[in-house]
Amino acid sequence: MTHRVGTVTRLWRYPVKSVVGEECERINLNARGVEGDRRYAILNAEGRPGSGKTTRRFRQIDGLLDLRAVYQGDFPELIFEDGRRMLANDPQIHSALSATLKVPVTLALEDEVSYLDAGPVHLITTAGLAWLRAALPDSVIDERRFRPNLVIDASGHAQVERDWIGRTLAIGDSVTLRVTDRTGRCRMVTLPQGGLPHDPRVLGSIIRDADSDFGVYAEVVAPGAIARGDCCTLVP
Numbered sequence: 001m002t003h004r005v006g007t008v009t010r011l012w013r014y015p016v017k018s019v020v021g022e023e024c025e026r027i028n029l030n031a032r033g034v035e036g037d038r039r040y041a042i043l044n045a046e047g048r049p050g051s052g053k054t055t056r057r058f059r060q061i062d063g064l065l066d067l068r069a070v071y072q073g074d075f076p077e078l079i080f081e082d083g084r085r086m087l088a089n090d091p092q093i094h095s096a097l098s099a100t101l102k103v104p105v106t107l108a109l110e111d112e113v114s115y116l117d118a119g120p121v122h123l124i125t126t127a128g129l130a131w132l133r134a135a136l137p138d139s140v141i142d143e144r145r146f147r148p149n150l151v152i153d154a155s156g157h158a159q160v161e162r163d164w165i166g167r168t169l170a171i172g173d174s175v176t177l178r179v180t181d182r183t184g185r186c187r188m189v190t191l192p193q194g195g196l197p198h199d200p201r202v203l204g205s206i207i208r209d210a211d212s213d214f215g216v217y218a219e220v221v222a223p224g225a226i227a228r229g230d231c232c233t234l235v236p
Contacts, residue, residue, distance in 0.1 A: 003233065005154055005160070006232045007232060009153040010023060011149065013037040014037055014038050014069070016069040016078070025228055028224070033120030038110075066081045084096070121219070123150040123177075124183075125151070125161050128215065132205065147188070150226075159215075165180065167179055168221060172231065174223075177221060180218055181216065182211075
């Protein structure tokens, strides 16, 4: 038996890792994940990809969320806080980013080491957002804090997507995803961006009430295109 769980309400991709991304009407998925997602990263002087946190693979670089990236053809365009725009293939992009971030950096295309975090596709639900808003009525709970690829409009006030782990999710006419694991959270969800204030309560609530997890990862079983409004169904 199939079971309809919601519809796609928002689609996002992030051309540059840990930089503000772009909302899309339609995205293509392949075995790696969302086409064009996190294909570039800002590397520190040691060649480690910049992030909002330091981990085994990534290094914290402050100020990344003050930048935005959107695709212009084959290349991301970096949009600076002062309104400047520079393409990723501009020879001056490295010096401009270094001056803005106040540390020596370079912008690099993904090579043999993936710039993705722990899963190809990241999704959250409106039900999960409603749960967090109820827990933090004085906080600004916005999907952008969590950097999802898909936001699925689902009924309820709980992280219903947790029940999808280990199951197959069909989206639209052709795409299927295998939901694999919960998404662990870090300080990134507390950082200010695009009018959202700094708010450590967001991470505190997720740690306290949800074992540090919010949203889920999925892998692509059948590739294809999905669009806003597509139906999402759990299949056997």
